[in-house]
Amino acid sequence: MGWRQDAARPGGYHAGMGEAGPEFVCDAMLGGLARWLRAAGYDAEFTYGIDDQRLIRRAVQTAATLLSSDGKLFERNLIRDKTVKALFVPRELNKLQQLSFVLREFKLPVRPEPRCMACGGELAEVQKQSIQGDAPPKAYAAYEQFWRCSRCGKLLWRGTHWNRITARLKEIPGRG
Numbered sequence: 001m002g003w004r005q006d007a008a009r010p011g012g013y014h015a016g017m018g019e020a021g022p023e024f025v026c027d028a029m030l031g032g033l034a035r036w037l038r039a040a041g042y043d044a045e046f047t048y049g050i051d052d053q054r055l056i057r058r059a060v061q062t063a064a065t066l067l068s069s070d071g072k073l074f075e076r077n078l079i080r081d082k083t084v085k086a087l088f089v090p091r092e093l094n095k096l097q098q099l100s101f102v103l104r105e106f107k108l109p110v111r112p113e114p115r116c117m118a119c120g121g122e123l124a125e126v127q128k129q130s131i132q133g134d135a136p137p138k139a140y141a142a143y144e145q146f147w148r149c150s151r152c153g154k155l156l157w158r159g160t161h162w163n164r165i166t167a168r169l170k171e172i173p174g175r176g
């Protein structure tokens with residue numbers, strides 16, 4: 001089973017625009033949630049230290065859903081009048097609980113094709129031979145399948161880290 005290179009984006013907001021924008025824009029406190037959303041197959045943008053104004057501007061530009069744990073943000077006009085679709089994420093939840101909360105709120109499944117946890121880019125399977133010298137020798141020897149992020153170029157394989165994430169995602173209730 002591989003991940004589709006040209007995966008359709010159910011629920012995507014940018015049909016016909018080529019490279020689609022993110023589906024979620026996370027506030028400066030939700031970097032962990034952004035990584036878990038990507039593991040669950042959603043393109044989530046996170047910018048370290050982003051302020052409220054830039055955050056809202058990004059949500060307007062991309063038509064992404066804004067996720068924030070900052071109650072004050074929800075008093076902004078663009079959010080109150082629903083120009084920007086936004087969800088308040090309770091701060092006391094851990095990252096996995098936050099992921100579960102967001103998916104439940106929008107009735108979204110954990111998707112079978114994870115995205116790059118570092119940047120949210122799509123993963124494309126690559127020929128093993130083509131990445132020799134690029135992958136750590138131990139990983140190259142131990143695994144047959146490798147994927148590369150189409151956005152940041154990061155190389156991935158189903159190692160320990162990968163399996164741990166997959167196992168945690170299975171804890172999400174009501175996954176589709």
Ligand SMILES: [Zn+2]
Pocket residue numbers: 116117118119120121149150151152153154
């Ligand atoms: Zn990436």
